[in-house]
Amino acid sequence: MVVERAGGAADLARRGVEVRLVDRADSPFQGSRGDGLQPRTLEVFDDLGVIDAVLAAGRELPVMRAYFAGIFAGERRMAEPVEPTPDVPYPNAWVLGQSDTEAILRARLAELGVRVEFGTALVDVTQDDTGVTVTLHRDGTPETVRASYLVGADGGASAVRKRLGIAFDGSTDNSIKMLLGDVRADTLDHDYGYWFAAAADQPMTGFALSPLPGARRFQFAAPLADDRSPDLATLQDLADRHGPEAGLLLSDLSWITLWRPNIRLARRFRDGRVFLAGDAAHVHPPTGGQGLNTGVQDAYNLGWKLAAALGGHPAPLDTYEPERRTVAAGILGLSTELLDKLVDGDEDAMRRGPETRQLGITYRSPTDHGPLVAGDRAPDALLHDEAGRPLRLFDLFRGPHATLLRFAPATGAPDAELSARAASGRAGYAHSGIRTVDIRRVDTPTNGSADTDRPACTTLVDTDGHAFTAYAAVPGNHVLIRPDGHLAHRW
Template sequence: MRTPMSATTTTSTTTSTSTTDVLVVGAGPVGLALAIGLARAGVGCRIIEREPEFRDRGERAKGINARSLEVFEDLGVVERMLALGRTDLRVRTYRGARVIGEAAASDATRPTPDRPYTDALMLAQHHTEAVLRERLAEFGVKVELDCELVEFTQHEEAVHATVRHGGEIRTLRARYLVGCDGGRSTVRKQAGFTFLGESWDEERFLLASMRVEGLDPDFLHVWTDERLGAGAFILVPMRADDIWAAHAWIDPDEQGRTPAPDLATFERLFAERAGLPGVRLHEPSWSTVWRPTVRMVDRYRAGRVFVAGDSAHCQSAAGGQGLNTGVQDAANLGWKLAAVLRGAPDALLDSYQAERLPVAAGVLAATSAQHRALFTEGGGQALARQFSHRTASGADFTGLSVGYRGGPIGLDLDDSTGIRAGDRAPDAPVTTASGTPTRLFDLLRGPHATLLAFDADLRLPERPGLRQARLRDPSGHAGRAYGLSGPAVVLVRPDGYVALTGSEASVAARPEALAEVMAGIGL
């Protein structure tokens, strides 16, 4: 059976054909995170990027939330990222040249044993990508630059993709194709996904990277006014490059034209809206005009083709959720592709849409509400609340509360644990049955599922893809995080979410239930 996915034709001659398990289109943070997850699971993958060079400037997505930091710890890159960025920025709010408020992270956002990351990491996207590329190369996979997807067709056993690489046309045969190629996704368009929503054309922002003199780099500086809220002017220090990210709302002229995002425009806007003496802006190293777009797909899968990140959903930058939602898409999809390629039921891949589509819808609603709060009177306070994880909409922008309760994967055998199937598995200090101290995140790290037996003696026969750990909880932190009332068993998926809970007695009485859940996730 052959299902055409594009009417596009090419005039060049195909010169070579190669085969892989998964073809990832787009080498931004989402595509790179997906490729790392696949490669470390032993899945053959190729990752292509149509740009001829890697980005080395521009801030773009720069806030990495707590849940994404947990994903990056699992992928083995979080320490490198933390060394480049910072999590301790405070917010200073101005009305003109007058300081009207300062805010720092509250005690409620400080790390705890179950939540080792709470504050967002400020790190420019090109640094995030560089760290991820370095990690991917450790698995022997490199991004193929100047390699553009032209068209593809689906077949019963594979996707045939035509790509243009350095002027040469090639065919790549892949078991699965994943579009991580952004808001203008070629994969999404050719696969026929509906992309519903709107662009807010009446709202335009100037964005730039530049050196700034005369400001305290320990603060994110926000100038507000009655009409534009926090959109009047924002300057964010970016430690790794010793530059600042500048944001400003701009009104088109009577002909609908937007002024160029150059130094003269930024100097004029700063003088009009900030007027703070002693501050000097320098020529931007990167700049652009940005318009908010709020759209999402109607589905995440079409046969052997999937979309993730901005290819699947675009939202306001308010709340900094674009990169984060996409990286968590990748974490959800990667282990499922690996499991199905090892023989798990194909239905496991349908759970990607079932779990992630509602998350995207919630993020779009929350970021739109935050956008309205930021760019109205009181926007500076709204931004400060965002940094303390208390938004106008009540949304949790840390990502730590996102879960999949009631989804297609998981089973709770009883009420012996407070944690439920579909919840994020918290961290905690524990000891092994032999008394060796460890962390739960150390046990969960990797492409495997993990069977945690808390004060329980359950042990299954060894099997590929499963780590078993009999644990003790001398500090009580695991008991509080997991709501343990006695000996219990918790099965954790490779992406760090719970697949099964139950008391030791319930698991022993229903071995077929545990076996069914494990089979469903490819064990």
């Protein structure tokens, strides 16, 4: 089971959609693999109700202690930590092994009444105008399943993508091979990461050890120049050759893989009633920690659109491929550029800037301009209710609904607003339900008269002006937030 598959299933299940989640593996994956969670992914996990568990189980990016030619060269960070702000509550990447992230999402799925069906492989798929017919095999026994839609989030070797005959454009570079694995290294201070190399401009000559949360385990990453086996003996030999002064003794290898740059993008993300997400649609080099996070965003973008289609509003599904394939192509370019820097020995090859945090992902039209327009990420903001209690906008966004923000005092006739909401309903937002929030400044008086034409709503006070600033709003503005936390409309 991959993270995007579990996250997408949780998103659908909380919307009351009947879901089956199958995985051909016999048991859950055990290993760190995609262990870097970007800030935008943390916001998704906030919405899915698992952020507390993720933060409790993980840790911040470590300070890396660099050794060049066996000499301690100082401490470095891949990215300088950033303080939270009212509009960005999770500004820094977070480290949590992929298997731990999956376990948290499985627990959330169980709360929603969904269990992962391990040892169950998809072997065939056909579709027609009304649904998809899937053949599954479990313990050698076939089962035919009829579903309205199918999402293939089954990895780079996706059986779904192959059955559909969708081209997976890109390349595999066999000249670069890297070992990734999880080991113990008890002689090292677990609070730090370590980078051993011949020189600062020769990062591919050495190896890195990054501490994993919990027990004294590290993720090991090292280029492999020969055809040695991916095992503990090979890792120990690499450590002895590239960092003999450290006296490393590696043990308890729990997961290892041989990785080659395999950079690919599916030519299509949709075929009728079948959709691709995550590694089934795009595979990335590990540089920048973008692959898993991009898959999570795929599933988050797709979940509410599938629910809308099942509720009689199929139009949003037409936006999944153009939105997500465009984003995936851009992120593939970013992660490939970072890989090239690493191979070329650029002095900033290990640095990670704000472009890797995925907070700037947008679905805005090229013709739209402005600080915050339709398609952009919806910022958070700290406000207060009428009793003075603090409340975040993300608290109100959390859940399967869309959210309408009205910056008071509202202007315009109620029927104009209701017409706009009806239009949004045709786009599928109304199917998820719309929560209405009035936001007023401290010096804006409340309207004591009842307005029977407007639905009941939550009224919040923008005590410090965070919401008006983050949304570039003036009194009378309306902003409709999609269920996936991006702007749908503003007027």
